[in-house]
Amino acid sequence: MTISIVIVDDHAILREGLGQVLAQQPDLEVVGSSGDGRQSLKLVAQLRPDVVILDISMPGLNGIEVARQLQESGAACAVVILSMHASPEYVFQAIEAGARGYLQKESAASDIVEAVRAVRAGRRYLGPGIAELVAEHLASRKTGDNPLQLLSRREREILQLVAEGHSSAEIGELLFLSPKTVDSYRSRLMGKLGLADVTALVKFAIRHGVIPLD
Template structure:
């Protein structure tokens, strides 16, 4: 059976290079690529690929949130996270969100190919170095420990957009909400997280891997 793949990464060179590597496999078919998390959901809904390869750090909607929504809407699509981040927080958030595989971007081509095959078969795959991260922190990680789990999907979306510096009007236009509704969501999520102001929100978002430290 042909394995159909959608690649989502905000760097065009990464998308193109990965497409060329995977296209060498006779049973792989790259059916779509894009550089935006929100756009990727539309692409996945249209193409229903076997495997979705996601970066974590993407503007607008990060790879962890895309993974959550893919798991909820299209559980038959397997998610493979390919990221420069390898901290225990990023890895556990990805797995808890529903990712079946996690590799670092520096992984060898053969590891990525093997991961795609594993995910397409419904198996898990942790790349070199990632399994050690999971094993090291497995005993200390408690279910529900991630504070982002207390937020709704909309609140997580608005958290990222506020942390990226978007105004309430800009967020409202993107999500088809009024600025007043956006402000209400922001106040609610900050209350849930115990955050007093926007700078604290930005620090929290960076610490939780919602946005990159750049």
């Protein structure tokens, strides 16, 4: 199955070069590109790609805000951030905005291809350099009692599955529970951990090693 892609970056040379790299893969197809964040929202709505590759610094609307608006609109595409910014704060902001992948622009072509395939398959992807930076950031944080100890085995299982992006129906089928029961477990564990929403749950899961960084 071919994965359709829209590239959003204000540098035409990068858009063209990245498009050529992706076009070499038999399962990838670049169906459109844009150099403006706000215009890209209309383009994505029109083309309905499987994956959108976004830069952060763009005129009109920055990439993180584009990702956030795509998430709020219910767009079915998966977002990969490809940026010069590599700080953990940007990574966490991107995740909060709904991005499923984050790489530096200096990443190898093979990493970008892998990221596109990973997010299309429902997984998260952090490039090697990003994963290392985030890991160092988390390692420098003061550690205390492990909050995961507050959770039951079933709650920890559901925490991981939710953080990986699975729906309540998918989790229920995997664990032989009704979606309503899964929702109850999710609400309970979020209450125990003091998490307000699923975005906070994902960030918690990354910080505490529940899901991998790459």
